[in-house]
Amino acid sequence: MNLVTETFSGFLSLLTGLQITIKEFFSPIITTQYPHQTLTIAKKFRGHIELKWNEETGKPNCTSCNICAKACPSDCIVLDGIKPAGEKTKTVTSYHLNYTLCSLCSLCVEACPFDAIQHSNRYNLASVPNSWADMDLVQRYKDQVTRVGKTPYDPYAPAAVPAVEPTATAPAPTAQP
Amino acid sequence: MIESIFKFLTTEPYWTLVRSLLYLGGICGFVAANAAYLVWVERKGAGRFQRRPGPTESGWAGLLQPPADGIKLLAKQLMAPPGSDKILFWAAPLMVIAPPLVCLAAIPFGDNVLARDLNIGLLMVFSFGSINVMALMLGGWASRNKYAIISAARVVSQNVAYEIPMLLVVITIIMVTGTMNLQEIILQQAGGFWNWNILRGIWDFSGGGWGHIGGNLLAPVTFLIFYICMLAETNRAPFDMAEAESELVAGAFTEYGGMGFGVFFMAEYANIVVGCALATILFLGGWQSGLGSGFGTLLTSWGVIGTVIGVGFFFAKMYFLIFSVVWIRWTFPRTQFYGLLNLSWKILIPISLLTLLLTSVTLKLPRLF
Numbered sequence: 001m002n003l004v005t006e007t008f009s010g011f012l013s014l015l016t017g018l019q020i021t022i023k024e025f026f027s028p029i030i031t032t033q034y035p036h037q038t039l040t041i042a043k044k045f046r047g048h049i050e051l052k053w054n055e056e057t058g059k060p061n062c063t064s065c066n067i068c069a070k071a072c073p074s075d076c077i078v079l080d081g082i083k084p085a086g087e088k089t090k091t092v093t094s095y096h097l098n099y100t101l102c103s104l105c106s107l108c109v110e111a112c113p114f115d116a117i118q119h120s121n122r123y124n125l126a127s128v129p130n131s132w133a134d135m136d137l138v139q140r141y142k143d144q145v146t147r148v149g150k151t152p153y154d155p156y157a158p159a160a161v162p163a164v165e166p167t168a169t170a171p172a173p174t175a176q177p
Numbered sequence: 178m179i180e181s182i183f184k185f186l187t188t189e190p191y192w193t194l195v196r197s198l199l200y201l202g203g204i205c206g207f208v209a210a211n212a213a214y215l216v217w218v219e220r221k222g223a224g225r226f227q228r229r230p231g232p233t234e235s236g237w238a239g240l241l242q243p244p245a246d247g248i249k250l251l252a253k254q255l256m257a258p259p260g261s262d263k264i265l266f267w268a269a270p271l272m273v274i275a276p277p278l279v280c281l282a283a284i285p286f287g288d289n290v291l292a293r294d295l296n297i298g299l300l301m302v303f304s305f306g307s308i309n310v311m312a313l314m315l316g317g318w319a320s321r322n323k324y325a326i327i328s329a330a331r332v333v334s335q336n337v338a339y340e341i342p343m344l345l346v347v348i349t350i351i352m353v354t355g356t357m358n359l360q361e362i363i364l365q366q367a368g369g370f371w372n373w374n375i376l377r378g379i380w381d382f383s384g385g386g387w388g389h390i391g392g393n394l395l396a397p398v399t400f401l402i403f404y405i406c407m408l409a410e411t412n413r414a415p416f417d418m419a420e421a422e423s424e425l426v427a428g429a430f431t432e433y434g435g436m437g438f439g440v441f442f443m444a445e446y447a448n449i450v451v452g453c454a455l456a457t458i459l460f461l462g463g464w465q466s467g468l469g470s471g472f473g474t475l476l477t478s479w480g481v482i483g484t485v486i487g488v489g490f491f492f493a494k495m496y497f498l499i500f501s502v503v504w505i506r507w508t509f510p511r512t513q514f515y516g517l518l519n520l521s522w523k524i525l526i527p528i529s530l531l532t533l534l535l536t537s538v539t540l541k542l543p544r545l546f
Binding site: 003007014017018020021022024025027028029030031033 | 222225226227228229230233504505507508509523524
């Protein structure tokens with residue numbers, strides 16, 4: 001008798017299972033087709049660091065004070081800057097990040113007194129080997145500024161720069177590379 | 178010119194040859210197309226059951242995936258492992274793909290679409306269908322691989338266990354229909370869907386009027402047993418103990434690469450096609466529409482178009498069963514081996530013996546109504 005009831009209840013449970021899967025079959029797809037579609041990455045996602053810039057002038061906030069490089073426990077930041085003619089502060093001219101050493105500890109971002117660096121939300125970093133060993137963040141800053149329709153600040157030619165229009169209301173430069 | 182060639186080919190001494198060649202090519206093409214595109218159906222189905230899209234990249238909706246896979250498999254070197262029995266090793270893939278091809282010769286797809294109208298078609302299909310087991314066993318044995326041998330042993334015990342209830346329920350069908358001719362079995366199920374064997378067994382309306390008690394009171398259960406045994410015979414999940422990739426690498430196919438493996442893969446789907454076609458014929462009325470006898474006679478009066486519609490009904494039922502096979506695969510986990518044998522020996526065989534007994538009693542009882 002036990003066998004009979006077990007057979008019946010087992011068969012019914014199989015039907016329940018089939019019912020569940022057929023419901024899933026006719027439900028919409030929930031996966032993201034990665035190369036064609038991408039998810040929006042959360043703001044607080046910690047990617048590699050990148051240079052922030054002044055929204056109005058397009059100038060990087062960085063004054064090449066080297067505090068971030070000193071704060072970095074892995075020594076992965078090397079930067080340099082000059083004092084452009086006619087300016088009061090120094091400006092970054094080269095900012096190299098060795099991302100293979102970086103542990104994304106965020107100490108550089110916390111140490112920066114000028115709010116000049118932030119974490120990017122770049123996550124799809126697959127590339128040829130060792131291209132992460134030397135990330136040129138000044139180049140990245142120039143590309144990002146160009147993408148939002150502004151002229152990147154050139155510290156070597158300060159006379160040409162003040163042509164930046166303060167009226168431009170470009171969206172926040174959070175675009176993915 | 179063309180007309181005279183057509184006339185020459187369709188006159189009798191040559192027509193037999195031409196017809197055989199046409200059916201040969203047609204069946205080979207049908208099996209190849211099904212084996213290729215059922216893999217696509219399987220992968221799409223697997224995707225949808227897990228709420229992902231399945232293959233999408235090659236061709237529209239991934240439709241070029243099967244040819245791509247086929248070309249990849251064909252481009253690979255065929256290698257037999259050292260120390261294996263080469264003859265048996267290469268005989269196994271041939272033996273596994275040939276029986277479904279032969280079986281399809283006796284399957285009536287429509288009222289005129291039938292390669293060979295054998296009066297023992299059912300027997301032929303089952304006897305050739307059993308060779309599948311033998312081929313898997315040989316492949317496993319000849320591979321000189323411990324996983325393959327375990328798989329071969331499993332295949333044999335599993336298929337012995339499931340052949341018995343399958344043949345028992347088929348005997349009940351033969352007792353009710355009184356024939357082994359598949360076309361004859363389909364013709365008996367003409368009329369509405371209540372005349373299909375799955376329902377006719379309970380209450381038979383075919384005599385007209387209120388009808389009378391059918392031959393096989395447990396006909397739906399019989400269908401279920403046949404279906405479960407078909408899954409087990411074709412080594413499909415949840416009964417894929419022979420392949421069991423989580424335990425046995427790939428079971429009997431472990432040492433096969435390239436198209437050697439591809440042939441086993443194709444044979445699995447060809448066997449599913451044969452099994453589902455047989456289930457359709459035996460229980461679901463084959464190419465009969467099931468929409469009542471008026472519609473049936475209308476179809477036969479339409480000639481070729483009627484035949485095509487009949488084939489369409491056959492394929493609709495067959496592919497629904499094939500879809501349910503995929504559905505079951507992506508619903509249930511693999512059973513354990515003792516569970517598999519317990520199901521057969523403790524549940525399916527007693528029930529099928531019971532249906533056999535019940536059928537013979539009801540057939541011999543005087544008609545009460």
